[in-house]
Amino acid sequence: MLVLNSGSSSVKYQLLDMADGARLATGLVERIGERTSRLTHTPLNGGGDGGSGSGGETRTHDAPVPDHDAALKAAADELAADGMGLDSPELAAMGHRVVHGGRRFTEPTLIDDDVLKEIERLVPVAPLHNPANLRGIRTALALNPRLPQVAVFDTAFHTTIPEYAARYAIDVRTADEHRVRRYGFHGTSHAYVSRRTAELLGRDPSEVNVIVLHLGNGASASAVRGGVCVETSMGLTPLEGLVMGTRSGDTDPAVIFHLARVAGMSVDEIDTLLNKKSGLVGLCGDNDMREIRRRVDAGDETASLAFDIYVHRLRKYIGAYYAVLGRVDAVAFTAGVGENSAPVREAATAGLEGLGLAVDPARNEERAAVPRLVSPEDARVAVAVVPTDEELEIARQTYALVKHV
Numbered sequence: 085m086l087v088l089n090s091g092s093s094s095v096k097y098q099l100l101d102m103a104d105g106a107r108l109a110t111g112l113v114e115r116i117g118e119r120t121s122r123l124t125h126t127p128l129n130g131g132g133d134g135g136s137g138s139g140g141e142t143r144t145h146d147a148p149v150p151d152h153d154a155a156l157k158a159a160a161d162e163l164a165a166d167g168m169g170l171d172s173p174e175l176a177a178m179g180h181r182v183v184h185g186g187r188r189f190t191e192p193t194l195i196d197d198d199v200l201k202e203i204e205r206l207v208p209v210a211p212l213h214n215p216a217n218l219r220g221i222r223t224a225l226a227l228n229p230r231l232p233q234v235a236v237f238d239t240a241f242h243t244t245i246p247e248y249a250a251r252y253a254i255d256v257r258t259a260d261e262h263r264v265r266r267y268g269f270h271g272t273s274h275a276y277v278s279r280r281t282a283e284l285l286g287r288d289p290s291e292v293n294v295i296v297l298h299l300g301n302g303a304s305a306s307a308v309r310g311g312v313c314v315e316t317s318m319g320l321t322p323l324e325g326l327v328m329g330t331r332s333g334d335t336d337p338a339v340i341f342h343l344a345r346v347a348g349m350s351v352d353e354i355d356t357l358l359n360k361k362s363g364l365v366g367l368c369g370d371n372d373m374r375e376i377r378r379r380v381d382a383g384d385e386t387a388s389l390a391f392d393i394y395v396h397r398l399r400k401y402i403g404a405y406y407a408v409l410g411r412v413d414a415v416a417f418t419a420g421v422g423e424n425s426a427p428v429r430e431a432a433t434a435g436l437e438g439l440g441l442a443v444d445p446a447r448n449e450e451r452a453a454v455p456r457l458v459s460p461e462d463a464r465v466a467v468a469v470v471p472t473d474e475e476l477e478i479a480r481q482t483y484a485l486v487k488h489v
């Protein structure tokens with residue numbers, strides 16, 4: 085199974101053996117469209133159930149990759165060099181991360197023309213993501229038209245959110261006509277991490293209530309009751325909710341009217357401002373949490389304030405989702421920041437002993453790429469670090485679909 089995760093400026097891919105979930109190759113094409121593009125490809129020899137086993141030699145190519153077409157072709161060449169090209173008889177299907185599936189796609193879906201049209205129709209509500217996902221699918225179809233292509237949607241896990249949480253309190257007719265509602269994103273990650281958290285606690289997912297905090301460049305929180313998602317922080321688009329690398333998250337919607345009327349900005353300019361020039365980068369000029377922490381430790385007040393704004397928003401969501409769930413068994417941190425930043429985990433839970441939430445300083449500082457508890461032994465609520473694996477989850481869902489066709 086080959087899994088493709090096309091982002092706005094990068095393409096990540098993984099080749100997996102579905103007999104045991106072992107990774108056979110991983111790769112990344114970064115900075116697509118810039119002069120400094122880079123392809124990194126690592127052949128692996130397995131290691132079972134998402135494991136990587138021992139790695140082969142990583143191959144790095146620094147050469148301009150003009151677009152997503154070229155990126156996937158370059159990736160296909162690397163795979164072919166290892167004897168696993170897109171025409172290899174052992175390749176059963178390709179799974180694609182598609183960010184916005186609207187309300188229609190609640191399950192992994194075999195891609196045909198009609199599905200492509202619907203993903204295209206959703207571009208206005210995922211302008212940073214769906215176009216890249218579409219380019220990945222179209223290039224893959226061009227390279228091997230006979231290979232089944234499956235779309236796995238970020239929105240799918242959130243289709244169980246009750247109507248009272250999914251609807252905004254705006255005129256019903258306008259909302260329905262233009263399909264304005266909360267869809268939620270990063271669902272593949274929220275599904276995978278909530279399940280892994282239950283496993284870590286040694287309990288069945290149906291018995292466990294979890295708050296999942298997916299903190300990557302994009303960031304979102306979700307409330308999962310007994311394995312079913314009941315609330316999430318992203319909305320119509322991936323702009324709402326937490327403070328992110330370059331996105332503002334929640335603001336008063338009137339900020340937009342104000343900027344249009346008073347600052348004379350166009351809708352497109354405000355869109356770019358809130359999606360690409362806000363969040364951490366807008367607050368302090370950096371969107372990488374490692375760099376922000378380095379500046380905080382060096383006494384930089386701008387970086388300190390950005391960090392505090394980021395963490396304050398996170399704490400508000402933890403409190404809100406605590407109230408939504410009523411009983412919380414675990415809070416799980418995941419994705420680049422959630423998995424790696426001990427200071428974010430510490431600050432997000434500080435002073436919440438009244439809610440049963442705390443981190444053990446020594447456990448929190450440990451570095452290990454496996455699911456683990458960072459709360460004290462006797463904690464009422466488990467605080468966990470659970471590495472996400474969207475690619476493995478997409479591969480499993482793709483495999484479950486194609487093995488029957």
Ligand SMILES: Nc1ncnc2c1ncn2[C@@H]1O[C@H](COP(=O)(O)OP(=O)(O)O)[C@@H](O)[C@H]1O
Pocket residue numbers: 299300301302329371372373374419420421424425
């Ligand atoms: N060691 C680290 N410490 C703190 N933050 C980190 C570390 N490694 C990565 N990050 C953060 O993770 C972010 C990327 O997260 P990731 O989940 O890979 O993002 P995405 O998939 O959205 O591109 C980086 O921008 C950086 O802020």
Ligand SMILES: CC(=O)OP(=O)(O)O
Pocket residue numbers: 091183213238269270300301302303322
């Ligand atoms: C939906 C979304 O925000 O995705 P990403 O974190 O990959 O940007």
Ligand SMILES: [Mg+2]
Pocket residue numbers: 300301302419
């Ligand atoms: Mg991500």
